[in-house]
Every structure is written in C-alpha cells, then in structure tokens.
Amino acid sequence: xxSSMEEMTVGSVEDDQNWDIQANVLFGGEDEVIxxxxxxxxxxxxxxxxxxxxxxxxxxxxxxxxxxxxxxxxALIQLDLKEGKLPEAGLQTNQILxxxxxxxxxxxxxxxxxxxVFGSTPAPVEIVGITQGEMSRTVYFHRSDLAxxxxxxxxAVLIDLPEGAVADSDLxxxxxxxxxxxxxxxSYESILEQQQGFLGSILFLGILIAIVVLFNTLIINLSERxxxxxxxxxxxxPMNRLxxxxxxxxxxxxxxxxxxxxxxxxxGTQAMVSSFVQWSFYMTVSADPVVxxxxxxxxxxxxVILTPYGMRRIRKMDLVEKVKDLSQ
Numbered sequence: 566x567x568s569s570m571e572e573m574t575v576g577s578v579e580d581d582q583n584w585d586i587q588a589n590v591l592f593g594g595e596d597e598v599i600x601x602x603x604x605x606x607x608x609x610x611x612x613x614x615x616x617x618x619x620x621x622x623x624x625x626x627x628x629x630x631x632x633x634x635x636x637x638x639x640a641l642i643q644l645d646l647k648e649g650k651l652p653e654a655g656l657q658t659n660q661i662l663x664x665x666x667x668x669x670x671x672x673x674x675x676x677x678x679x680x681x682v683f684g685s686t687p688a689p690v691e692i693v694g695i696t697q698g699e700m701s702r703t704v705y706f707h708r709s710d711l712a713x714x715x716x717x718x719x720x721a722v723l724i725d726l727p728e729g730a731v732a733d734s735d736l737x738x739x740x741x742x743x744x745x746x747x748x749x750x751x752s753y754e755s756i757l758e759q760q761q762g763f764l765g766s767i768l769f770l771g772i773l774i775a776i777v778v779l780f781n782t783l784i785i786n787l788s789e790r791x792x793x794x795x796x797x798x799x800x801x802x803p804m805n806r807l808x809x810x811x812x813x814x815x816x817x818x819x820x821x822x823x824x825x826x827x828x829x830x831x832x833g834t835q836a837m838v839s840s841f842v843q844w845s846f847y848m849t850v851s852a853d854p855v856v857x858x859x860x861x862x863x864x865x866x867x868x869v870i871l872t873p874y875g876m877r878r879i880r881k882m883d884l885v886e887k888v889k890d891l892s893q
Contacts, residue, residue, distance in 0.1 A: 630711030649694025819868030823861030
C-alpha cells in the first residue's frame with residue numbers, strides 16, 4: 566500500500582514531471598510570466614485547469630488543458646496511458662483522456678461520446694484513452710480545445726529553468742501563486758512519513774505475531790516427534806545431520822508461510838483500499854516484486870533463526886528416559 570501511495574504522489578511528481586516551477590496566474594496574466602521565463606532563458610508551457618462535471622451529476626472533475634499531451638519521459642508532464650491513444654487537436658468533437666477513476670465510477674470507456682458541463686456550457690467529448698496514477702478525477706484536453714470551451718487561454722504556466730536560474734520576487738509579483746517542484750515533493754514526503762509510521766507499527770505487530778506463531782509451530786513439531794528424534798539419536802544419527810534436517814523443514818515452512826502471507830496481504834490490502842476509495846480519492850494496489858520478496862524473506866528469516874532453539878532442545882533431550890518410553 567505504501568509503495569502504491571508513494572508511486573502516485575512522490576513518484577508521479579519526481580519521475581513523471583520535468584518542470585521546475587508552476588506559476589498560477591489570473592485570467593489573462595500569463596503573458597508577463599512568459600516574458601519573465603524568456604528573460605531567464607527557460608522553457609514554458611501554458612496549461613488550463615478548470616472544473617467540470619458530468620451531465621446531471623454535481624461531482625467535480627478537473628479538466629486539464631495541456632499544451633503537450635505526451636507519454637514521453639522528456640515531456641514536462643508525462644502521462645501514464647493505460648489504454649487507448651493520445652487525443653488529436655482541433656476536431657469537431659474534442660478528444661480527451663480520462664483517468665481510470667472515471668472509468669471505475671462512471672463506467673466510461675474508450676470510443677464513447679460523453680458530455681461534460683463547464684458552468685452552464687455543455688461540451689460533447691470523445692474518449693480516446695484512459696490514464697492511470699491520478700488520485701482525483703481528471704480529464705485531459707489539448708489546451709487549444711479547452712480554451713475554446715471555457716474562454717481562457719491559461720490558468721498556470723509550467724516553467725523549466727536553465728541551470729542556476731531560480732524563482733525570484735519578479736516572478737512572484739506577476740503570479741498569483743508560485744509552486745516549486747521540490748516543495749511539492751517535500752510536502753508529499755512529509756505526509757507519507759506520517760502514514761508510514763502508522764503502517765510501520767502494524768508491520769511490527771505482524772512480525773511479532775509471526776515470531777510467536779512460528780515458534781509455536783516449532784514446539785509442536787518437536788514435541789510430536791520426540792520419539793522419532795530420540796530413536797535417531799540412539800541409533801547414532803549425528804547432530805549436524807539432525808540440524809540440517811530441521812533447517813530444511815524450517816526453510817520449507819518459512820517459504821510456504823511467506824508465500825501465503827504475501828497472497829493474503831495483497832488480497833487484504835486490495836479489499837481495504839476498495840472499501841474507502843471515493844470520488845475524490847481513488848487508487849489501486851498492485852503487487853510490487855521487491856515488496857513481495859521482502860515479505861517472504863522476513864517470514865523465512867524468522868522461521869530459520871528459530872532452528873538453533875530446536876537444536877538446543879534436542880541436545881538437552883534425556884535419551885535414557887526416551888529409551889525407557891520406547892521399551893514400554
């Protein structure tokens with residue numbers, strides 16, 4: 566769960582967005598920001614962010630008009646296209662991308678014609694692709710198409726500055742709000758640290774439970790096989806041979822338990838997440854191979870490190886008493 570949340574917040578900004586500054590502007594105020602960027606020798610793209618909603622539905626969708634819609638890593642904002650294709654600009658019916666949350670809540674699919682309402686203005690749109698990674702409900706237009714609908718050329722300017730250039734008071738004077746990418750990442754990381762502390766305590770409790778359960782399994786396994794192990798020792802089985810036998814058993818128990826732990830954890834987390842997803846917050850949890858190996862490795866490690874306790878119990882076994890039991 567933490568891996569998925571980090572990918573959707575920190576990862577989406579740090580890895581998929583290549584702008585340095587986002588300058589939000591009043592309607593018509595983008596020209597002064599663009600002039601500042603040109604003076605600094607930077608690159609800019611105008612964007613539009615405008616609220617919309619489905620027909621006969623009051624729930625808000627964020628309509629993003631992008632200068633460049635791209636899945637390339639060099640784009641200022643890299644889109645993660647789950648299915649479909651990128652829209653074409655300037656068509657009679659505007660083509661858009663929707664996020665997978667809209668696909669989940671409204672059942673909208675690629676190839677469909679739907680209607681979005683901007684204030685009191687309805688606009689038919691053709692869905693040509695579905696993106697993933699957005700927590701809030703989002704649709705993507707070409708900026709020129711969205712500008713014709715809402716009558717606004719830009720609500721913000723994305724800025725990529727050359728090395729050594731930074732935001733200054735001049736940019737602040739011509740902008741409504743200035744957001745730096747590093748500050749945005751830091752705020753996401755701070756929120757995730759708080760969540761990670763809570764989930765870390767649950768993980769620690771789970772490790773303690775695993776230790777208790779595996780230790781109990783070891784005790785039961787040994788107590789049920791006392792006569793068998795005693796017989797092997799009386800017949801001259803060396804301790805290192807018994808140790809390797811016990812190590813193999815614990816390794817098998819750990820592997821089976823680790824795999825089952827991963828499966829139940831994945832299913833349980835998906836069920837938990839599905840119970841609290843809503844219109845304003847949607848996420849999916851997918852299996853992370855690294856996390857899976859860590860989880861299985863923890864269970865295997867706990868199981869294996871209990872082997873010395875089992876060997877200690879075998880060494881202290883009273884063979885005389887066990888032989889008497891066998892004779893009876």
